[in-house]
Amino acid sequence: MRIFDPHIHMTSRTTDDYEAMHAAGVRAVVEPAFWLGQPRTSPASFFDYFDALLGWEPFRAAQYGIAHHCTIALNPKEANDPRCVPVLDELPRYLVKDHVVAVGEIGYDSMTPAEDTALAVQLQLAAEYALPALVHTPHRDKLAGLRRTLDVVRESALPPDHVLIDHLNETTVKEAKDGGCWLGFSVYPDTKMDEERMVAVLREYGPEKVLVNSAADWGKSDPLKTRKVADALLKAGFTEDDVDRVLWRNPVAFYGLSGRLDLDVADTDATHEGNSILRGIPKPRTGASTAETGLQPGAQADPQSSPTTTEA
Amino acid sequence: MNDLHDAPGTGPAQTPPVLTLLHTRLNSALGGAARAWLDQALDEAAAAPGTHGPISVWELRIAEAGRRCGPEHAEAARVLLLHAARADAPTLARVYRQGTADERRAVLEALPHLVAGPEALPVVEDALRTNDTRLVAAAVGPYAARHLDAHNWRHAVLKCLFTGVPVDAVADLPRRAGADAELARMLGDYADERRAADRPVPDDLYRVLALTGHPATPTGTDASKGPTAPDGTYGPDGKES
Numbered sequence: 069m070r071i072f073d074p075h076i077h078m079t080s081r082t083t084d085d086y087e088a089m090h091a092a093g094v095r096a097v098v099e100p101a102f103w104l105g106q107p108r109t110s111p112a113s114f115f116d117y118f119d120a121l122l123g124w125e126p127f128r129a130a131q132y133g134i135a136h137h138c139t140i141a142l143n144p145k146e147a148n149d150p151r152c153v154p155v156l157d158e159l160p161r162y163l164v165k166d167h168v169v170a171v172g173e174i175g176y177d178s179m180t181p182a183e184d185t186a187l188a189v190q191l192q193l194a195a196e197y198a199l200p201a202l203v204h205t206p207h208r209d210k211l212a213g214l215r216r217t218l219d220v221v222r223e224s225a226l227p228p229d230h231v232l233i234d235h236l237n238e239t240t241v242k243e244a245k246d247g248g249c250w251l252g253f254s255v256y257p258d259t260k261m262d263e264e265r266m267v268a269v270l271r272e273y274g275p276e277k278v279l280v281n282s283a284a285d286w287g288k289s290d291p292l293k294t295r296k297v298a299d300a301l302l303k304a305g306f307t308e309d310d311v312d313r314v315l316w317r318n319p320v321a322f323y324g325l326s327g328r329l330d331l332d333v334a335d336t337d338a339t340h341e342g343n344s345i346l347r348g349i350p351k352p353r354t355g356a357s358t359a360e361t362g363l364q365p366g367a368q369a370d371p372q373s374s375p376t377t378t379e380a
Numbered sequence: 381m382n383d384l385h386d387a388p389g390t391g392p393a394q395t396p397p398v399l400t401l402l403h404t405r406l407n408s409a410l411g412g413a414a415r416a417w418l419d420q421a422l423d424e425a426a427a428a429p430g431t432h433g434p435i436s437v438w439e440l441r442i443a444e445a446g447r448r449c450g451p452e453h454a455e456a457a458r459v460l461l462l463h464a465a466r467a468d469a470p471t472l473a474r475v476y477r478q479g480t481a482d483e484r485r486a487v488l489e490a491l492p493h494l495v496a497g498p499e500a501l502p503v504v505e506d507a508l509r510t511n512d513t514r515l516v517a518a519a520v521g522p523y524a525a526r527h528l529d530a531h532n533w534r535h536a537v538l539k540c541l542f543t544g545v546p547v548d549a550v551a552d553l554p555r556r557a558g559a560d561a562e563l564a565r566m567l568g569d570y571a572d573e574r575r576a577a578d579r580p581v582p583d584d585l586y587r588v589l590a591l592t593g594h595p596a597t598p599t600g601t602d603a604s605k606g607p608t609a610p611d612g613t614y615g616p617d618g619k620e621s
Contacts, residue, residue: 123481127512161435165480166446166454328447 069093070312071294074319075100075202075234075252075281078125078136079117085284085291086132092295096135096331098323099125100173100202102143105286111155114142118162126167135333137323139172139202140165147186148178156189163197167330169323170194172202173234176213179206187220195225200325202252205235207259214240218247232279232322237261241273250322254283255293263293263300270301275314279322396493399463406456410449417448418457425464438465439475442483451482458486462494469499476503481512488518498527508536516540517549525552534563537588538570547584557591564594 071093078099099121121138129136140162146152171194176183194201206213221231233244234252244251254260282293298311323329425438442461446454476487488507491500507519520536540547567589571581
């Protein structure tokens with residue numbers, strides 16, 4: 069089974085997690101830029117974080133046979149801090165980077181005027197830089213937040229089919245689907261969605277444009293939730309093709325809209341014999357082959373062609 | 381790109397033969413669209429090497445080289461772009477500072493072709509502070525061989541051994557290691573530490589030690605006495621945090 073976790077904050081996770089994720093079938097992740105629990109107080113703090121998402125973290129992931137991409141943005145929470153807002157001016161130089169596959173996470177937290185501005189500005193940036201957008205929906209006052217989000221998307225230059233609305237649940241999925249967006253579901257141990265509810269949602273709405281993620285971060289969360297959802301779907305009678313569609317082909321298609329997905333991790337692993345993270349003797353790593361990801365070496369989504377060309 | 385060991389100083393307008401060769405090889409490897417992109421990007425870089433606004437056009441091209449030429453050709457394209465833009469040490473430092481890990485590698489690879497003096501050393505020293513072996517390997521190229529002071533160079537060699545970067549990556553190793561008694565001492569101490577922990581001593585350590593001309597320093601230097609991995613490979617400690 070091949071799994072693409074389209075939303076996970078690996079910066080907050082350990083190498084044990086990488087190892088367990090690889091064993092569970094995870095071969096690709098997207099790490100959206102978000103807040104760190106501890107509020108930042110200056111743009112420089114963001115830049116170090118963005119640089120890590122484009123430097124150190126992909127290196128760590130590659131050592132475990134996992135392709136790592138990221139999304140870059142000023143997150144909604146910190147869009148409310150005037151000390152952080154100048155980050156918006158520096159985003160263009162990040163949005164041109166090879167492994168940036170979307171603008172995100174953007175969206176609403178408390179639905180303030182500052183968040184309105186940051187969301188609209190960053191949707192415009194996504195359109196300008198030919199990137200899709202990952203849009204977080206708020207935890208409080210969720211349905212109202214979703215409606216306001218869809219309004220702003222409709223007013224933006226970015227077509228809805230370039231927008232992934234995340235953290236959806238039973239109360240918000242229908243309007244997001246009717247809005248023409250991609251549908252993201254975060255599966256958590258206690259909050260957000262769980263495996264069984266995810267099965268029910270997929271029964272009702274089908275697998276089209278649905279993505280499932282662990283959104284694992286520094287809080288109570290589980291980086292193997294993607295696999296657990298896959299197992300629950302199979303147990304409930306979904307086919308392996310359905311599971312592959314939701315947990316691999318849909319994220320490949322969505323982030324492939326950027327033209328920047330590079331799912332071959334063998335390259336980065338081959339430049340050195342050893343590595344700087346694994347203690348002791350590195351075990352030979354198997355399973356990161358292109359055969360499993362279904363891509364030719366070096367294959368990328370071509371911006372000129374349909375993203376489905378990268379599918380197996 | 382380890383064969384790119386020529387020296388700069390032939391004037392910024394001239395292309396070193398090794399970069400001409402790199403360009404020829406890259407041209408034959410790229411498809412039509414990628415080659416057209418590269419030609420245009422190199423022309424842009426040559427025509428407008430300075431910065432214009434927050435990001436110059438050629439720096440945008442450096443950022444997108446992977447998706448335009450394919451990841452396996454991105455580094456060569458970036459090195460050629462840096463040369464076409466006649467990037468000097470401050471420019472290279474900026475591209476490095478604002479670059480992804482892949483872009484930073486390209487800057488490190490380009491240094492020996494673009495900077496004659498030691499003024500770009502801070503970039504090399506930054507890369508040697510990282511734990512990213514791709515950057516460490518690129519940092520110990522010919523530019524470091526030429527300019528890195530003895531202390532930092534010895535630590536770079538030791539870091540390669542420590543993190544598992546093959547010492548083949550270290551440019552000009554025989555010349556710089558030759559008759560270096562302090563390096564020999566450091567290698568001997570590291571070998572002792574490995575043995576005390578019942579861990580294998582890497583073959584590369586003995587290679588470098590032999591080059592120092594002080595091969596007898598460590599006690600019990602028989603490599604075969606150390607434990608080896610089941611597959612015969614040496615497992616580095618690796619973790620520097």
